[in-house]
Amino acid sequence: xxxxVPSRRRFLAGTGAVGAAALMSGCVTSGPSTKxxxxxxxxxxxxxxxxxxxxxxxxxxxxxxxxRGGAKATLNTVASETFRTQLPTYLTSSQPPDLLTWYPGSVxxxxxxxxxxxxxxDIWTKPELSGYSEALKKLCTSSDGKKVFVPATYYWWGCFxxxxxxxxxxxxxxxxxxEFLDLCDKLKKKGVAPIGIGAGGNTAWxxxxxxxxxxxxxxxxxxxxxxLAGKHRFDDPEVHKVFDRWAEALPYFDPxxxxxxxxxxxxxxxxxxxxxxxxxxxxxxSAPKDMLDDIDFFRFPVIDPKVPLxxxxxxxxxxxxxxxxxxxxxxxxxxxxxxxxAQEIYLKGSSGTALPTNxxxxxxxxxxxxxxxxxxxxxxDVTQFFNRDSSDALQPSADTALTRFLAKPxxxxxxxxxxxxxxxxxxxx
Amino acid sequence: xxxxTAARRxxxxxxxxxxxxxxxxxxxxxxxxxWVFWPAxxxxxxxxxxxxxxxAPKFVGVGNYHExxxxxxxxxxxxxxxxxLLLFGxxxxxxxxxxxxxxxQERRGVGFYxxxxxxxxxxxxxxxxxxxxxxxxxxxxxNNTLDFFGLGSLRHAWLADQDTALYAVIVPALWRQxxxxxxxxxxxLKGIDxxxxxxxxxxxxxxxxxxxxxxxxxxxxxxxxxxxxxxxDSLRSFxxxxxxxxxxxxHSSELLSTYMYSTxxxxxxxxxxxxxxxxxFVLAFGVIVSYLVRAFREAD
Numbered sequence: 001x002x003x004x005v006p007s008r009r010r011f012l013a014g015t016g017a018v019g020a021a022a023l024m025s026g027c028v029t030s031g032p033s034t035k036x037x038x039x040x041x042x043x044x045x046x047x048x049x050x051x052x053x054x055x056x057x058x059x060x061x062x063x064x065x066x067x068r069g070g071a072k073a074t075l076n077t078v079a080s081e082t083f084r085t086q087l088p089t090y091l092t093s094s095q096p097p098d099l100l101t102w103y104p105g106s107v108x109x110x111x112x113x114x115x116x117x118x119x120x121x122d123i124w125t126k127p128e129l130s131g132y133s134e135a136l137k138k139l140c141t142s143s144d145g146k147k148v149f150v151p152a153t154y155y156w157w158g159c160f161x162x163x164x165x166x167x168x169x170x171x172x173x174x175x176x177x178x179e180f181l182d183l184c185d186k187l188k189k190k191g192v193a194p195i196g197i198g199a200g201g202n203t204a205w206x207x208x209x210x211x212x213x214x215x216x217x218x219x220x221x222x223x224x225x226x227x228l229a230g231k232h233r234f235d236d237p238e239v240h241k242v243f244d245r246w247a248e249a250l251p252y253f254d255p256x257x258x259x260x261x262x263x264x265x266x267x268x269x270x271x272x273x274x275x276x277x278x279x280x281x282x283x284x285x286s287a288p289k290d291m292l293d294d295i296d297f298f299r300f301p302v303i304d305p306k307v308p309l310x311x312x313x314x315x316x317x318x319x320x321x322x323x324x325x326x327x328x329x330x331x332x333x334x335x336x337x338x339x340x341x342a343q344e345i346y347l348k349g350s351s352g353t354a355l356p357t358n359x360x361x362x363x364x365x366x367x368x369x370x371x372x373x374x375x376x377x378x379x380x381d382v383t384q385f386f387n388r389d390s391s392d393a394l395q396p397s398a399d400t401a402l403t404r405f406l407a408k409p410x411x412x413x414x415x416x417x418x419x420x421x422x423x424x425x426x427x428x429x
Numbered sequence: 430x431x432x433x434t435a436a437r438r439x440x441x442x443x444x445x446x447x448x449x450x451x452x453x454x455x456x457x458x459x460x461x462x463x464w465v466f467w468p469a470x471x472x473x474x475x476x477x478x479x480x481x482x483x484x485a486p487k488f489v490g491v492g493n494y495h496e497x498x499x500x501x502x503x504x505x506x507x508x509x510x511x512x513x514l515l516l517f518g519x520x521x522x523x524x525x526x527x528x529x530x531x532x533x534q535e536r537r538g539v540g541f542y543x544x545x546x547x548x549x550x551x552x553x554x555x556x557x558x559x560x561x562x563x564x565x566x567x568x569x570x571x572n573n574t575l576d577f578f579g580l581g582s583l584r585h586a587w588l589a590d591q592d593t594a595l596y597a598v599i600v601p602a603l604w605r606q607x608x609x610x611x612x613x614x615x616x617x618l619k620g621i622d623x624x625x626x627x628x629x630x631x632x633x634x635x636x637x638x639x640x641x642x643x644x645x646x647x648x649x650x651x652x653x654x655x656x657x658x659x660x661x662d663s664l665r666s667f668x669x670x671x672x673x674x675x676x677x678x679x680h681s682s683e684l685l686s687t688y689m690y691s692t693x694x695x696x697x698x699x700x701x702x703x704x705x706x707x708x709x710f711v712l713a714f715g716v717i718v719s720y721l722v723r724a725f726r727e728a729d
Contacts, residue, residue, distance in 0.1 A: 085694040088482040114483050200589050256567040258678060259589035393697040404679040426696060
């Protein structure tokens with residue numbers, strides 16, 4: 001047993017060290033640091049995939065990488081919302097996580113423009129990634145032409161329902177907006193809340209899917225992207241048209257829609273208290289696996305036949321910090337994530353409703369997944385999602401505007417004026 | 430002469446501070462300066478900038494403070510914070526004092542009630558909020574209880590309705606705070622000399638007169654502590670609101686603290702968020718200092 005005798009000198013040295021550490025931690029405004037994390041040791045992978053199934057799949061993935069020899073990796077899972085708010089801090093830190101899960105497109109580009117992402121153009125020439133589609137290559141390229149992202153999976157959004165419930169209620173999938181409203185009417189007469197949403201709790205962002213889909217069906221995908229990039233205004237007549245249509249469907253929304261998080265809304269859907277729900281396939285991660293066979297979906301209805309049919313097909317994957325001290329090892333891990341083996345491990349461990357980005361990798365092959373793949377492959381254009389096509393910073397303004405619309409649709413004029421004013425503050429930065 | 434020198438030496442010896450004592454004062458001061466004062470100064474500097482957390486901050490002078498005047502959400506958050514201070518602060522003081530008066534006498538089983546009232550203080554506010562969130566759900570305990578008593582018409586989406594969200598959030602915060610305030614008042618009540626009550630009884634004072642003329646004046650010292658605690662807790666109330674409503678729906682339960690957090694870390698406007706933090710600091714500091722100055726003046 002070692003007895004350490006506290007001495008005055010040791011005490012002063014200790015407090016001095018603590019003070020120095022505090023001084024260093026206080027340097028918050030010094031901007032992006034050029035320091036890099038030290039080399040050696042395993043690559044740290046910071047993941048936001050925190051639902052139990054997805055987390056387990058990520059653990060399998062890292063275990064698969066570590067088993068094959070070469071560089072090693074460790075996984076650090078952070079709750080999704082914490083991850084999102086801390087992401088700028090992770091990337092600007094002098095000791096950042098080496099590799100992070102996140103999104104390509106405009107979100108990744110905004111960090112790349114600030115020099116925070118590692119240029120991984122060289123791994124895109126390797127055989128593991130050379131077969132990836134042109135659309136994915138473009139999506140993973142920053143505005144200065146560098147590849148900064150490696151995609152792993154993508155998924156689709158659709159109007160999900162239970163086949164057995166639709167059969168019980170004697171209703172069919174609609175294709176047009178009028179058929180959709182007709183279906184809602186029938187369900188309401190049967191005492192079911194036709195449309196579940198799950199924009200309460202901590203998942204108000206789910207309401208953005210309705211805005212996205214109505215906008216791409218009425219004004220088209222390009223207008224939608226331009227609007228989110230600040231090239232149009234949220235109080236334009238085109239945006240008003242979106243809410244005019246939404247108001248037609250509003251009486252059919254579950255009155256508890258803004259009181260429940262999407263996980264609870266999923267339960268309502270599975271228990272037949274709501275008829276259908278516009279959601280991404282990630283909701284399946286919080287659904288019992290034995291119910292997945294009974295789940296089906298239909299494409300968001302056509303509103304204007306002249307507008308090409310775009311779909312929301314968000315891509316997930318990885319980007320690395322420019323400050324990493326383990327560039328080679330990080331690239332080795334990123335290359336592994338793009339392989340057939342890695343993507344199949346992930347799909348096997350998770351709910352299996354996502355699609356691999358590697359064209360050689362097999363999806364789970366269920367009828368639901370086949371239908372989802374056909375939906376995205378047949379789409380005239382693919383959008384990502386509100387925050388992915390705009391920025392994480394703009395999402396709260398949408399959450400406020402859309403939940404207010406759901407509760408007070410008549411106040412749409414002031415809602416859109418406020419939304420535009422809030423968005424301008426973000427764009428103006 | 431010898432006596433004089435000795436006296437001078439003694440006096441010099443008395444005023445000389447040993448280096449260890451000096452170190453025990455200066456080193457923590459240094460640590461405090463780096464840990465508290467320096468970040469606070471940086472926070473103030475940030476409030477004069479436009480900063481997205483990634484790029485270098487852009488100096489905008491008092492621009493952020495100027496923006497606050499025209500910001501309707503800031504006004505809502507300020508009003509909600511005042512309402513929170515009055516309702517949460519006022520009720521927790523009143524109910525805490527009431528509970529302390531009720532449970533001050535040593536009776537059989539009183540310890541159980543004290544512990545039961547103090548128990549919520551032990552739980553983290555986030556855990557408390559999650560329990561209450563389940564109770565406030567559309568099909569949760571509260572709505573089901575209303576149904577059971579035939580009051581189904583009062584069913585509500587308590588946290589999703591802008592008319593009820595703020596009050597629904599105050600309840601769990603109060604539930605937790607009352608036990609804490611009760612303990613402070615219990616300590617105060619124990620410190621009152623029983624002789625005063627005995628003398629009052631001999632003089633024929635009623636219970637109300639004893640409370641009015643002995644208990645209240647004797648608790649003056651505790652009141653200052655309770656008020657400081659309440660003001661600070663009100664202005665820094667964040668976790669329970671964030672866990673339950675995030676300041677929503679559409680800012681109806683927004684407090685200055687939640688608005689500061691969402692502005693800074695969600696909308697990534699760290700300059701404006703820092704300006705809000707400065708306002709919160711000034712308010713807390715202002716209220717407490719003005720009260721303490723008044724309290725000390727009365728004491729003199």
